[in-house]
Amino acid sequence: VFDPTPVISDIPRTILDRVLARTSWLSCNIVEAAEIAGAGDVEAIATRLLSNHCPSAEGVVIRAGAKGCFVRLADGTAQAVPGFKVAAVDTNGAGDTHIGAFVSALSRGVPPVEAARYANAAAALSVTRHGGSSAPTDQEIQTFLGDDDPLTTVHSRKQEAHF
Structure with missing residues (x-):
């Protein structure tokens, strides 16, 4: 499980990519997720995280503070959880x-x-x-x-x- 924290921009990309490639579950907030996968809506970012950055992950969880979180599984299942x-x-x-x-x-x-x-x-x-x-x-x-x-x-x- 990897949760990059707000210092994600300080992690050298080569190291970050190696960690993400080995990640089973990625958990981050929307800002951190966009730092990894680029801007977009939460569904697009989650899709890119799984397909381009965390190829062996079971899923990603993108937190949105008081709004809850968004879960996307490797099988394509996705759901906002309030x-x-x-x-x-x-x-x-x-x-x-x-x-x-x-x-x-x-x-x-x-x-x-x-x-x-x-x-x-x-x-x-x-x-x-x-x-x-x-x-x-x-x-x-x-x-x-x-x-x-x-x-x-x-x-x-x-x-x-x-x-």
């Missing part, structure tokens, strides 16, 4: 919380789009707290989502977010 409205007090660490929660959910067998929803909830909770070490626990995320078991909960409603 964020949650909360009273933000400190956004420091929200991206780190997001990728950590996403990977945690994937490691437990949660499908990628549901893992993204879980990550959106974790990030939403993290911004309601002060400081960079504000990631919520799994129980806090489950309570926030109202889910008893993320491995068996399936959300069939179509989720859309606008980027």
